[in-house]
Amino acid sequence: MKLNLIIDGIPKINRNIHYTRKGLKYKPETVEENEKYLRASIINCLPYEFKPFNGALRINLLHFVFAPVPSLNNDEMQILRSGGRVIKPVKPDFTECLAGLFRALQGTVLISDAQICEMSDLKRYYGAKPRIEMELEEINTV
Numbered sequence: 001m002k003l004n005l006i007i008d009g010i011p012k013i014n015r016n017i018h019y020t021r022k023g024l025k026y027k028p029e030t031v032e033e034n035e036k037y038l039r040a041s042i043i044n045c046l047p048y049e050f051k052p053f054n055g056a057l058r059i060n061l062l063h064f065v066f067a068p069v070p071s072l073n074n075d076e077m078q079i080l081r082s083g084g085r086v087i088k089p090v091k092p093d094f095t096e097c098l099a100g101l102f103r104a105l106q107g108t109v110l111i112s113d114a115q116i117c118e119m120s121d122l123k124r125y126y127g128a129k130p131r132i133e134m135e136l137e138e139i140n141t142v
Helices: 029-045 074-081 094-105
Strands: 002-008 057-066 116-119 122-126 131-138
Touching: 002 029, 029 094, 094 122
Parallel strands: 057 116, 057 122
Antiparallel strands: 002 131, 057 131
16 A cells, blocks of 8 residues: 655754753754644545554655755756756755654554665755655565
């Protein structure tokens, strides 16, 4: 079974653990808000009466599409205006993008992120419409 998700909005990073001056750990409110937003967006994309996957999963496509930044040159902006995409070679890195998304997927689409066994077509770029595009597929382990 395949599941396609498109989560509208600018992908946000998740730097989980912060430390106070006294060395105490805490989780910033923005991280929790981002996870809640992602979870709600994912639930809205799911088919009626969807049950979380409980087998091994493959992510066939995972694209993080970011809003254009002012530092893009005229040629790059023209590519975006024509519906194209421009590679994003700067921060955030993939691990920061994946952290919040995987936590939001737990309990909604899958039971644990440990179920993800394969991943392909992982991209991060600038586009006209910021979003996260994802295609998940349950795979046979035999």
